[in-house]
Amino acid sequence: QQQVKQSPQSLIVQKGGISIINCAYENTAFDYFPWYQQFPGKGPALLIAIRPDVSEKKEGRFTISFNKSAKQFSLHIMDSQPGDSATYFCAASRVDQFYFGTGTSLTVIP
Amino acid sequence: EPEVTQTPSHQVTQMGQEVILRCVPISNHLYFYWYRQILGQKVEFLVSFYNNEISEKSEIFDDQFSVERPDGSNFTLKIRSTKLEDSAMYFCASIRTGQPFEKLFFGSGTQLSVL
Numbered sequence A: 001q002q003q004v005k006q007s008p009q010s011l012i013v014q015k016g017g018i019s020i021i022n023c024a025y026e027n028t029a030f031d032y033f034p035w036y037q038q039f040p041g042k043g044p045a046l047l048i049a050i051r052p053d054v055s056e057k058k059e060g061r062f063t064i065s066f067n068k069s070a071k072q073f074s075l076h077i078m079d080s081q082p083g084d085s086a087t088y089f090c091a092a093s094r095v096d097q098f099y100f101g102t103g104t105s106l107t108v109i110p
Numbered sequence B: 001e002p003e004v005t006q007t008p009s010h011q012v013t014q015m016g017q018e019v020i021l022r023c024v025p026i027s028n029h030l031y032f033y034w035y036r037q038i039l040g041q042k043v044e045f046l047v048s049f050y051n052n053e054i055s056e057k058s059e060i061f062d063d064q065f066s067v068e069r070p071d072g073s074n075f076t077l078k079i080r081s082t083k084l085e086d087s088a089m090y091f092c093a094s095i096r097t098g099q100p101f102e103k104l105f106f107g108s109g110t111q112l113s114v115l
Helices: none
Strands: A004-007 A010-014 A019-025 A033-038 A045-050 A056-059 A062-067 A072-077 A086-094 A097-100 A104-109 B005-007 B010-013 B019-024 B031-037 B043-050 B053-057 B065-068 B075-079 B088-095 B110-114
Touching: A004 A086, A010 A019, A019 A086, A019 A104, A033 A062, A045 A056, A045 A062, A045 A072, A072 A086, A097 B043, B005 B088, B010 B019, B019 B031, B019 B088, B019 B110, B043 B065, B043 B075, B075 B088
Parallel strands: A010 A104, B010 B110
Antiparallel strands: A004 A019, A019 A072, A033 A045, A033 A086, A056 A062, A062 A072, A086 A097, A086 A104, B005 B019, B019 B075, B031 B043, B031 B088, B043 B053, B065 B075, B088 B110
């Protein structure tokens, strides 16, 4: 059973544009929703995370929007840069268990 | 920032052979994980380990897999008799206390190729 569903699988954005990646979950027991960024040959690294008691969290150009009633959350990358080209994974967590989405390969074209 | 260290970075083995993947989690972390990723796709949970025992495992983690913390620093994943479909990138990860909202730290991975 896929605990977290992520879309799109791949995304191409022009430099300066907005990148949007969406995730949905089923288990209402999840209480922590991190996003991980992965560059080729490297392990995923925490980018930004949100708890379900807030609807939005912003860190620099990266924003998470969270809709608890719809059980959906999304990552927005404003003013996308070529250096943002990577694979992005959403995740849902409860205490010590983490479940990852299928990943989105983002390419930002100069 | 502290790091999770994995060795080797690449491992090539013949089908049916045993392999051991090694990890050194962050020193004050208590929860350890193995994940795998096939062809840069989905990160799949294999097993979590706490207090010297498995706390949870996935359907992938069958009798061919085992984990061990042989000393105070290393955390290993053993595949007893490798199959072609075991070819993947294996990631070790750790968190400090297992409390809610903790950051999961990943190592750089071991690319396993089974021929």
